[in-house]
Amino acid sequence: MKILPARQTRALDQATLQAQRISSDALMERAATACTTWLLDELQPAFTTPLHILCGPGNNGGDGLAIARQLHAAGYSPQIWLLPSDRYSSDFLLNRQRLPPQVPCTELSADSLPALPAGAVVLDALFGTGLSRPLQGLAARVVQHLSQSGAVVVAIDVPSGLFADAPQPADSAVVRARYTLSFELPKLAFLLPQNAAFVGEWTVLPIGLDANFIHNEPVDNYFVDAGFLRRKLPRREKFSHKGTFGHALLLAGSYGKMGAAVLAAQACLRGGVGLLTVRIPAAGYDILQISAPEAMALPDPAREFLTELPELQPYAAVGMGPGLGQEAATAAVLRQLLHRTPHLPLVLDADALNLLATHRDLLALLPPDSLLTPHPKEFERLTGEPARDDYHRLEQLRAFCGQHRCYCVLKGAYTALGTPEGAVYFNSTGNPGMASGGSGDVLTGLLLALRADRRLSPLDAALLGVFAHGRAGDLAAAQTGEAGLVASDLVRFIGPALQELVDG
Ligand SMILES: NC(=O)C1=CN([C@@H]2O[C@H](COP(=O)(O)OP(=O)(O)OC[C@H]3O[C@@H](n4cnc5c(N)ncnc54)[C@H](OP(=O)(O)O)[C@@H]3O)[C@@H](O)[C@H]2O)[C@H](O)CC1
Ligand SMILES: [K+]
Numbered sequence: 019m020k021i022l023p024a025r026q027t028r029a030l031d032q033a034t035l036q037a038q039r040i041s042s043d044a045l046m047e048r049a050a051t052a053c054t055t056w057l058l059d060e061l062q063p064a065f066t067t068p069l070h071i072l073c074g075p076g077n078n079g080g081d082g083l084a085i086a087r088q089l090h091a092a093g094y095s096p097q098i099w100l101l102p103s104d105r106y107s108s109d110f111l112l113n114r115q116r117l118p119p120q121v122p123c124t125e126l127s128a129d130s131l132p133a134l135p136a137g138a139v140v141l142d143a144l145f146g147t148g149l150s151r152p153l154q155g156l157a158a159r160v161v162q163h164l165s166q167s168g169a170v171v172v173a174i175d176v177p178s179g180l181f182a183d184a185p186q187p188a189d190s191a192v193v194r195a196r197y198t199l200s201f202e203l204p205k206l207a208f209l210l211p212q213n214a215a216f217v218g219e220w221t222v223l224p225i226g227l228d229a230n231f232i233h234n235e236p237v238d239n240y241f242v243d244a245g246f247l248r249r250k251l252p253r254r255e256k257f258s259h260k261g262t263f264g265h266a267l268l269l270a271g272s273y274g275k276m277g278a279a280v281l282a283a284q285a286c287l288r289g290g291v292g293l294l295t296v297r298i299p300a301a302g303y304d305i306l307q308i309s310a311p312e313a314m315a316l317p318d319p320a321r322e323f324l325t326e327l328p329e330l331q332p333y334a335a336v337g338m339g340p341g342l343g344q345e346a347a348t349a350a351v352l353r354q355l356l357h358r359t360p361h362l363p364l365v366l367d368a369d370a371l372n373l374l375a376t377h378r379d380l381l382a383l384l385p386p387d388s389l390l391t392p393h394p395k396e397f398e399r400l401t402g403e404p405a406r407d408d409y410h411r412l413e414q415l416r417a418f419c420g421q422h423r424c425y426c427v428l429k430g431a432y433t434a435l436g437t438p439e440g441a442v443y444f445n446s447t448g449n450p451g452m453a454s455g456g457s458g459d460v461l462t463g464l465l466l467a468l469r470a471d472r473r474l475s476p477l478d479a480a481l482l483g484v485f486a487h488g489r490a491g492d493l494a495a496a497q498t499g500e501a502g503l504v505a506s507d508l509v510r511f512i513g514p515a516l517q518e519l520v521d522g
Contacts, residue, residue, distance in 0.1 A: 019222075019246060020232055021206050021239035021444070023183040024147040030202075033231035043109045045225070046077060050084030052223035053141075053174060053199050057085075058092065061172070061197075063139050069096040070132045070169075072160065074144035074178065075103035075110060081174050082143025083113035090121050098123040099132055101144055101157060126160055136168030142193045144178035147205075153179040158191035165194055173198040177216045182207050185409045192216045202227045204241050209432040209444045210408035238416075240443045242435075244519070247485055250478045251519040254290075263292035264334030264470030268313075268463065269351065269370075271341045273322035276302040278341025278368070281456045281505050282463035283310040286337070288512040289467025289483070295333070299323050323347065327354040330362065337466035339367030339391075340459040349373045356383035363469040363476065364388040367462040368396070375399035384422050387438070387476040389465055391427040391458065416440045425480050427465075429458060433484050443481055447488025449503075451495045456505025461487045464512055482519060489515035 022030060035042055063069060071086045073079035079101070086096045098117070102125050106114075117123065124130060134140065142164070144157060153161060161179055164171060171193060176182050179192035182205040186192065198208065198220040207213050208220045240246070255262075266286055271279030276298065283296050287310065294313040298306050303317045318324045325347040330336065338355060342348055352373050355364075364385055366374065371392050374380050381400075390400070394411070398404055401418055405411035412434065419426050419436035426436045431450070435443040464487055468479035490511035495503050 019203055019241040019243060020235065020237045021209075021241055022203055022232075022235065022237060023206065024181075026235055026237070027147050027182070027203075030227050030231050030235070034226070034228040037228045037230065038226070043112050046080050046084055046109050046113070048225045049081050049201055049223075050088055052201070052225050053081065053085050054088040054092070056199055056221065056223060057089070057172065061139065061170075063094070065093060065095075068135060068138040069094055069141075070099060070134065070138060071096050071141040072099045072101070072126070072144050072164075073110075074101045074157075075106045076145065076148045077107050077109050078143050078146030078148065078175055078178075080107060080110040080113045081146070082141055083110065083117060085141060085143070085174070086121055087113070087117055090118055096121060097132065099126050100124070101126050101160070126156060128156065128159055131160065131163045134164070134167035134169040138167070138169040140164060140167075140169045140171045141174060142171055142178050142195060143174040144193070146175035146178075147182050149176070149179065149181055152186050152190035153192075161191040161193050171195045171197075173217075175200055176205060176207070180207055180213060180216050185212075185407050194218070197221065199223055201225050203232070206239055209241070209434075211431060212408045214431075238441055240441065241446060242443050242481055242485055243446045244485075247482060247519055251482050251516065252473050253520050260292035262472065263290055263467075264472055265293040265295070265332055266291045266466050266470040267295050267297065267328070267330070267333040267336045268466060269297045269324060269336065269338040269342070269355070270459075271298040271302045271306075272324070272343035272345075272348075273299065273301050275341030275343065276305045277456065278459040280306060280309045281459040281509065282337065282340040282466070283313045284506070284509045285460040285463030285512060286467045287312050288509055289464040290516065291467035291470050297324060297328055320347070324351050327351045327358070330358055333362065334472065335363040335365065335466055335470035337365040337367070337462055339365075339370035340462055342369035342373075344369050344372055344376070349377055353377070353380060353383075356380055356385070360385050365391070365462055365466045365469055367391045367458060371396045371400060375402070378402075381422060384424055386423040388422075388424045389427065389469060389476065389480055390424055391429065391462055391465065393429045393458065397426070397428055412442060415442060425476055427461070427480060427484055429461070433488070435480050435484055437477060445484045445488055447485055448491050449488075449495050449500055451498070451500030451503030452488070452491040452508070454504065457491075457508060460505050460508045460512075482516075486512060486515040486519060489518065
């Protein structure tokens, strides 16, 4: 799915009205119907549940008024609270007129705020994508009142006070929603950790916005769900052989961290690689042969860490990083690798990234289309500059990928994949159970397998790998629970996660 900024969302609205020859209030009615249906199906409030709808002066408020009318028609007793303004949108005014007289409608003021017992449901329709500045005065007071209540807050389109695609100043008033119901496409703000407490659980409700416009509109950000990846992972043809899926080389492990090499190797094998050779320090030889018998082991002459780069000629892709350590001799191996692989697909993770950050001249040697998989701290070391906030980090990601012509997987909830062209793809799979040791090693191994697969572009390999890694985590957590999830569980579910993508 594409992620449109507020400006393009308005253009999409207009395009929809023209293409479908409908009036703006008809589109608002669709939006309201989608929300009302969600409320009745998902939230299922009792007829006695106090239902308050806070309406601002624009079309977000108009949505609120239309929802109130629909809830009233469904037998509920919503109460409306209006934020006074000297300018209301025309669809707000139209829906104000359409409101049956039985629906109570009160103007908000500092002395007149809804009483909100715990369990009351509040629809926040104060401001949506038209927010032009942080909330102040009465609007901010209302938001504060809402935060102090125990009410279940459902934000319409965007939690009020939150910019859909830009940071708001620290300490500005923003509604803290339990649920956010957004129209057609997600907003960038929903995908950033700094906004999690405002957005709550978000849902996208389709309202039939113009698909042609969405298809043709250039964007910088994408949300990757299973539909987005449909047909990107080709099935394995009957006459395919080991060579089709490539021979990968993994450089990993050091004394005490051989498990990282094992997890990455196992994940690479489960990721469908044709052949896998693993370069481990000599002390890892038995460990690897026993725990990943399908892989070939190529021990380094040194016992505890890597000191020599093997011949690269046989390989379709090389991965380096898991459990490496940061010895000077290992940094030299990385340097040789970068010098000798101007055209080989590379996946770099963990200590390979830390070595890049401490030997910064190496960054200039990255072959084009290299794939880096930092977590935020590693990414900060790579850029050398702490991010001011999540939006700034995204800009750093775009700049870094553009400068080094690489793909970069910034790990976290909604892992963000940056591309050399400046696009960012947010992943939709995964769960907090995956925030534990070894999870990143599994991702590296899986990505290595997909980069070795000659049928996949660098972008598709990265998108598929990140998605399947998260999906494996979701499948595993269904059995282990989130707390009980360990990285080797992920390995077991890589196969099923990839198979879903082929089948789907
Ligand atoms: N395609 C869709 O997604 C659809 C969306 N719909 C809904 O429409 C809103 C967007 O409506 P819009 O009228 O553009 O904007 P808002 O309702 O968010 O608010 C605009 C008015 O609020 C004023 N404003 C803005 N910021 C503040 C502030 N901090 N304090 C006070 N007042 C503020 C603004 O005034 P300006 O001075 O900025 O001009 C406007 O008066 C979208 O979110 C959906 O909910 C449609 O229903 C159909 C489909
Ligand atoms: K809102």
